[in-house]
Amino acid sequence: MASYTVAHGKAKCFYDHYERKADLQHQTHYCPGCGHGIVHKLIAGTIDALGIQDRTVLISPVGCSVFAYYYLDVGNIQVAHGRAPAVATAVKRSRPESIVISYQGDGDLAAIGTAEIVHAANRGENFTVIFINNAIYGMTGGQMAPTTLLGQKSTTTPFGRNVWNEGYPLKVCELLASLTGPVYIERVALGDNKQIMRAQRAVRRAIEIQTQGLGFSLVEILSPCPTIWKMNPVEAQHWVKEEMTKTFPLGVFRDRTKEAERRPAPAHAPPLAEIPRILGIANGASRRAAAAAPLNDAEPRDLRIKVAGFGGQGVLLLGQVLAEAGLDAGLEVSWLPSYGPEMRSGTSNCHVRLSARPIDSPLVSRPNVLLALNEPSLRKFLPTVEPGGWVFYNGTALAEDCHREDVQILVRPFTKMADELGETRAGNIVMLGALLESTGVLSEQHVNGALRRLVKSERWLEINRLALAAGREAARKGNGHEK
Amino acid sequence: MAKQLIKGNEAIVKGAILAGCRAFYGYPITPASEIAEAAAFYFPQAGGVFLQAESEVAAINMVYGAAAAGVRVMTGSSGPGISLMQEGISYLAGAELPCVVADIMRGGPGLGNIAPEQGDYHQVVKGGGHGNYRTLVLAPSSVQEMADLTHLAFELAEEYRNPVVVLADGYIGQMMEPVEFPAEAAAPHRLSWAVEGTAETRHNLITSILLEPDLLEAHVRALEAKYRRAEREAVRFESWRTEDAEIVLVGYGIVARVLKAVVEQARARGLAVGLLRPITLYPFPVAEVRRLCRRAAAFLVVEMSTGQLVEDVRLAVEGRRPVEFYSRTGGNVPSAEETLDFVQETADRHSQMAVPEGQLAYG
Amino acid sequence: MSGNPKPDRGLVKLDSDECKGCGLCVEACPPKVLHLADHLNPYGYHPAAYTGAGCTGCGICFYVCPEPGAITVFRLVEQKAEPKSEELMPAAA
Incomplete structure (x- = not known):
């Protein structure tokens, strides 16, 4: 006995x-003859298969298909206009086992989202x-798309698309095929049943490539929009086949499925207990302040230090050594840099505070x-120094107009002394030696500890x-107070 | 626990990973770039994802994707980049997705400069993007708070299913201070509403589109109710030496640090000055401002912008007391000295005023 | 349905409530056994309908139809094993 069995029916994932x-829950919201419904079926059939x-x-951005989640019983994320490839990138990377499909229209992908699609393709993201x-x-009712044909009328090209005003239709497959990243790019059409069957194979191929972990795949589908084109559905289908394909030739534009390497699986996450060590904050990785050995009693308990010079003189590092050593000494510390282009050239300065009390302003x-x-x-900051304060100046003599009687000024050619050690850039540390010697702040032990953390190379540690020794020596010569 | 001397921007990243954040998508910009740099270094080691996006527009939409997939995720930027992210932040709020955005403010408008400023207050605290939504905004004023408030930001983001912004200025991002981190890292956990590409989550939907007016209104009202709850439950502030303050300074970020020094110096002159430091800029500590109105003769708002925070203070004060304003912009930070002068001037001006409860203004 | 001694190779079922009368199936059907009905469905469309005989079960109408469930195409099978219940319908309706 013979009977009939379903050969082609509604896919299970609808x-x-x-x-x-909201209403009419048994039919789609698409216009009669719209290509979206056909493509939804191609995708659904593939998902079932x-x-x-x-x-x-399924990622659905702005466009008529923004409501794809009405129909497809899969995980659904609706997103902003054009940004689907960025969203898809992060969904896939967050959930590598998921199969991510970015469903985009021409305005979305080829106009507002051009940057996102180009970069996702170029990274070879493993989604479809x-x-x-x-x-x-x-x-939005019939405005020009980036893919509107030359001469085609739209509400924003009422006289037809004019190459001198709007340029040429954007050929997405050709554009993306010039990149190394994509694995599979094909353009198909919905112009007749043969084209639709070809589209079915392309959609399946593209999604299979993703399931194999090979990377980025894209299928461009030339699709009818009878309502906006002001054609009946059959005319619209013909127009896809006869007119659109002249501008947008069908075919495979890229296929490196054979040579593409499977995208490596993400590395396993380390055990949670390892995280503090990885961040360098586990016990032992960072240091406990040594039993508080605060500043030399004779010295002020609140050091407000300004370090200033040219970029490249080690201004910021010098400040950092002081702050690190202060932290080791059990003090409250802060370090605040002038940052930006002046780091690379021009002047540079930083503010360092070392205090036995909590620091209010780090400035x-x-x-x-x-x-x-x-x-x-020196000229810029000497006037700001508090009476009774210390000034260390990298030079041979003070200019006539750079004197102050109410502060202690030590003038030494620190950079030149560093030259004699064979390393100009150590001038900042020579100055540090002089500061330590003159003021008695911070112990040798804390400063050495700070240097060991901040300076990685043995050669530099020796320099x-x-x-430091040269700086101390220089400070010992003379009384340290010069006019 | 041990303390570590690190930059504010780096503290954000370490704080985030300790809070269970495992995804960072961003785009470099001074003075926030160290956030992306530290994230590039630490996230992959911690089993997370770091990706430098093609733009801030893409970055925030990647954040949207990771959040939709149920991963704790963050990004970091500065004013011009935050401007570009506003579209995405609106979508995140509309779709009720949690995420953390760090904004390390620089000078504006336009390209402005890279020096510290506080000109992003309006665009961050008042929503910034389109539609009826708010972001919760936390304002650290130390490197320790960069870590702590980032951790808190993730908790709030998930509790309220809403973007939370950590709003700091270039100096808080760039400066180094000792930070003490929690000894243990929080474990990433599953979120029942996320779309993970699994059987259990297949029926979940992330969306911000509601075409029917009644449905969208209901959604907007639900968001509003959430923000009202935050206003009741999430407000944080530091009220420092305000018990007897007749002039209450108000400031956040690096300015609040300067204002602490100003309070000390003013008190040394015999002026009864205190500091209100909002830690949540939204929700704003309205009740605390009103409480302080009972005692204070005047408020003095100090900002590195031409007057943004001051509007919230005036809204909270509702004309009960004068609200004075002192500002520097362009990358200039008000010094303790110049601010103290302004405090003195204000004190002199208001010393003639009637003082509540018959007390002497400045004894 | 028909007086043919041999049943048709295929059978097509059209859900007139889901159909929007676009006519793509009518245009595509190789044996030309579909047409748009004279009557209107509740939404004001002339729904596609089967003439009742001659379906080959090729499935082309299914693929060109934009609605997920408006068209179901059946194919005649010689029954060997137990019928798979709901997927089957008798050849002579």
Whole structure:
């Protein structure tokens, strides 16, 4: 006995009833003859065939298909206009086992989202893009798309698309095929049943490539929009076949499925207990302040230090050594840099505070220690130094107009002394030696500890050791107070 | 626990990973770039994702994707980049997705400069993007708070299913201070509403579109109710030496640090000055401002912008007391000295005023 | 349905409530056994309908139809094993 069995029917991954839709829950919201419904069926059929319904995440940005989640019973994420490839990138990277499909129209993908699609393709992101090209903006009522044909009328090209005004239709497949990243790019059409069957194979191929972990795949589908084109559905279908394909030739533009390497699986996450060590904050990785050995009793308990010089003189590092050593000494510390282009050239300065009490403002506007590595810095900040404060100046003599009686000024050619050690850039550490010697702040042990953390190379540690000694020696010569 | 001397921008990243954040999508910009740089270094080691996006527009939409997939995620930028992210932040709020955005403010408008400023207050605290939504905004004023408030930001983001912004200025991002981190890292956990590409989450939907007016209104009202709850439950502030303050300084970020020094110096002159430091800029500590009105003769708002925070203070004060304003912009930070001068001037001006409860203004 | 001694190779079922009368199936059907009905469905469309005989079960109408569930195409099978219940319908309706 013979009987009939279903050969072609509604895919299982469509909802039976479209309950997310406000009314008419048994039919789509698409116009009669619209290509979106056909493509939804191609995708749904593929999902059923590959058995990936549970794993699939559909990304639907702005356009008529923004409501794809009414119909497809898969994970659904609705997103902003044009940004689907960025969203898809992060969904896939967050959930590498998921199958991510970015469903985009021509305005979305080829106009506002051009940057996102180019970069996702270029990175070879392992998701699939279904790109619906109907040469018009459907949802917003018929404005020009980037893919509108030359001469085609739209509400914003009322006299037809003019190459001198709007340029040429954008050929997405050709453009993306010039990149190394994509694995599979094909343009198909919905112009007749043969073309639709070809589209079915392309959609399946593209999604299979993703399931194999090979990388980025995109299928551009030339699709009818009868309502906006002001054609009946059959005329619209013919127009896809006869007119659109002249501008947008069908075919495979890129296929490197054979040579593409499977995208490596993400590395396993380390055990949670390892995280503090990885961040360098586990016990032992960072240090406990040594039993508080605060500043030399004879010294002020609140050091407000300004370090200033040219970029490249080690201004910021010098400040950092002081702050690190202060932390080791059990003090409250702060370090605040002038940052930006002046780091790379021009002047540079930083504010350092070391205090036995909690630090209110990390800004040092009235320093009691000024480390001036050049004359402009001295001129700029000398007037701000608090009476009774210390000034260390990297030079041979003070200019006539740079004197102050109420502060202690030590003038030494620190950079030149570093030259004699064979390393000009150690001038900052020579100055540090002089500061330590003159003021008695911070112990040798804490400063050495700080240098060991901040300076990685053995050679530099040795240079710095010599530099510190030279600085101390220089400070011992003379009384440290010069006019 | 041990303390570590690190930059504010780096503290954000370490704080985030300790809070269970495992995804960072961003785009470099001074003075926030160290956030992306530290994230590039630490996130992959912690089993997370770091990706430098093609733009801030893409970055925030990647954040949207990771959040939709149920991963704790963040990004970091500065004013011009935050401007570009506003579209995405609106979508995140509309779709009720949690995420953390760090904004390390620089000078504006336009390209402005890269020096510290506080000109992003309006665009961050008042919503910034289109539609009826708010972001919760936390304002650290130390490197320790960069870590702590980032951690808190993730908790609030998930509790309220809403973007939370950590709003700091270039100096708080760039400066180094000792930070003490929690000894243990929080474990990433599953979120029942996320779309993970699994059978259990297949029926989940992330969306911000509601075409029917009644449905969208209901959604907007639900968001509003959420923000009202935050206003009741999430307000944080530091009220420092305000018990007897007749002039209450108000400031956040690096300015609040300067204002602490100003309070000390003013009190040394015998002026009864205190500091209100909002830690949540939204929700704003309205009740605390009103409480302080009972005692204070005047408020003095200090900002590195031409007057943004001051509007919220005036809204909270509702004309009960004068609200004075002192500002520097362009990358200039008000010094303690110049601010103290302004405090003195204000005190002199208001010393003639009637003082509540018959008390002497400045004894 | 028909007086043919041999049943048709295929059978097509059209859900007139889901159909929007676009006519793509009518245009595409190789044996030309579909047409748009004279009557209107509740939404004001002339729904596609089967003439009642001659379906080959090729499925082309299914693929060109934009509605997910408006068209179901059946194919005649010689029954060997137990029928798979709901997927089957008798050849002579």
